[in-house]
Amino acid sequence: MRIALLAPLPPEQTGIADYAEHFRRSLEAHGVEVMTPLQGCSRENLPARLAEFDWGQPQLVHAELGGGRLNEFHALDYLRRTHPKLPLTATVHDPERLVWRRAHLPWPLSMAERFPRPWPQAAALLADPLTLHEERRLARHLRRAVTLTELGRQHLATRMGLAAEQTATIAHGNLDIPPAALPPLNPLRLLYFGFIYRGKGIEDLLRALAKVLQRQPHLRGQLRLTLAGGTAPEMAFDPAGNYLDELRQLAHELALSDCLDWQLNLPSADIAQTIQAHHVMVLPYRESKKLGLLGEMRGTSGALSWANACGRGVITSDARAFAEEVANGNGATYPQGDIDALATTIEHLALEPQLATSWAEQAGVIGAARRWSATAERFLTLFRAACGET
Template sequence: MVAGSDRIRVAMPHGPAPVERDGVSDYVAHLVRALDDAGVTVVPVPVRPADGRSPLRWLTGTARAAERVRHLGADLVHVQFAPSAYRFSGMPGLLPLRLPRSLPLVTTVHEYGGWAVPGWLPGPLWSLLERARLWDRETGRLVPASAAVIVTNDGHAGVVRARTGVATAHVPLAPNVADHAGATTAGRRLRAEIGLPGGAPLLVFFGFVHPVKGIRHLIGALPALRRAHPDLRLLVAGGFTSQALPEAEARAFRDELTALTHRHGVADAVTFTGYLTPERASAALHAADVVVLPFTAGVTLKSGALLAALAHGRPTVVTAPDGGGDELHRSGAVAVVPERRDSAALAATVGRVLADPVLRRRLAERGRTLAAGYAWPRVAAAHRDLYRRLLGRRDG
């Protein structure tokens, strides 16, 4: 712990959703605690839309957040940006226009490469604006005005550099759920709670439930898997409602998945938990024989849920992104499904892992080793060192 006057003070604007509804808010909560231990005081500043349904309510909320930042007396501002965190409003991208230019600005882009506001502006014009560092199609003035841009993965770094010429700092994620004391015992109790017969295999999906997470295809894989493992069960451990999936859409998607379990004749084999506390989520991971993350765009190390599964020592099955993946897929720490959106391919890969205890043990060991390099103290130290460089402070 670094005392009083030596501590860096950071204002951290972020999306307004609570941690149980937004992965970036959950990330911020973890980061604030880790930075406190590293000698950095963070004041979170949620950017909340004003009341009502006015199209300007996010503009009002952004102005209010800027006003609060100006009165905090912070050493720098660090914005956590993801379009979904702000319900795809471009207004938070105006934040730099309302802040003192003397206050160093840092932006972390958690999602990047698939959005533009306004969407009708032609690509060549966006390119002119971005190369001139005037405006960024996804973050408005945030990336162009930042003294440093942080990315969590190489893919985002490449897109930012190609569009804007900005060199980024790569600070990876860390597990979004810690391995809680007593979770192994709690995991055994959870298996009993869902009526799992002794020795029956349990598959676990962990994370926010959303159409892009591939749950439809995982449910579709269960009939084939149950032919070899009649008592097999699937636990879908995570909430449906999120910033990316508002409540009405979340209810409709849960109803769709429930109907899908009946259509495939596996309704008795699937349990949807809803949002879990960190302790309960840790127990769910320990309960798993295999964690399955069949994301429709593939899984990379920018997934906190993936890192949590690996840190818990769970054999994990993932889909690969376009381009062959990253360090994760070269590590041998996961079993990779050769096709995305493919229930038969999922069933084949999961079935191979279930049938091979030596493979499961090897995946678990390599997964723990890989996850050990992605820890919150390391994430916090990387942020602190970046802040010090920007502020011209020496280590100490």
């Protein structure tokens, strides 16, 4: 089978780029020829790249949609118009919407982009009915729209007006990583893993850990937290200031410096070893209030996939569709933004560390079922069905 994959790919530093690279390799291992016609393509070069490529080559085009990117969406819409019989499918990483925003606001709303906040945001909100119309038009043309969770599938189908047979749930694939025993339970090692930038709730995690140590002073020295992950300049350094310095200052103010470790810009070859050197991953994500005006984001996280692959449990907020991902005895959830609830959850784990063992066992079972080799087979079945439709 020959497919064209429209997706960001490394060296771009995003979770979707990492996902797409593993996806591509797993399909190729199953004998699929995967073309990547948009690799390295800028927004400005997109029209020329689309016009130059021979779209008669692939039997099917699959896109990875999400992460605020628009190239893949516009490419699919181009193909909808110019090659209406070419089967199109997509994995939607941020349901219930496909892209959430337009590349350019229509006139006269575009004039608001010249002014300071909140005028551009207000204009984007006013333009949302048009954005939603364009998303629905493309979504209904897709042979299949894939989500990583069942909750995401339900929300996407409802918001985009899709028939049941147009949607499917295929869980986030993960690497086949040899299991490793938990380290000794004292000290108990917690891990935040992922890209480090604002909006991930990392401040909540630091404040919660400080509360636990205030309530249970004897746990100091028995409880450690590692912040590990990528710190691309455009993420860590923004107009609001140096986020990493802000985190370090907050840790100092909360008297956490003696129980906090940093592993920044973690090489990909060290990810599994780092996760397995810890007992439990903690993902304190918060929903974006801005996106809440446009809909409900019900995606998941690549970090959760890594936890399963490495056989480690997770404490996570109930943002996105995380509650579904830890509903099988592989972790615990708490209400997003509730620092007291997060502190209570960490405290409960610290006082009953055997929970980490049971969570790890169940995570390993989930990870084995979601290996990329099996995930690729599920996608191949879906692609063949999509190509068989007239």
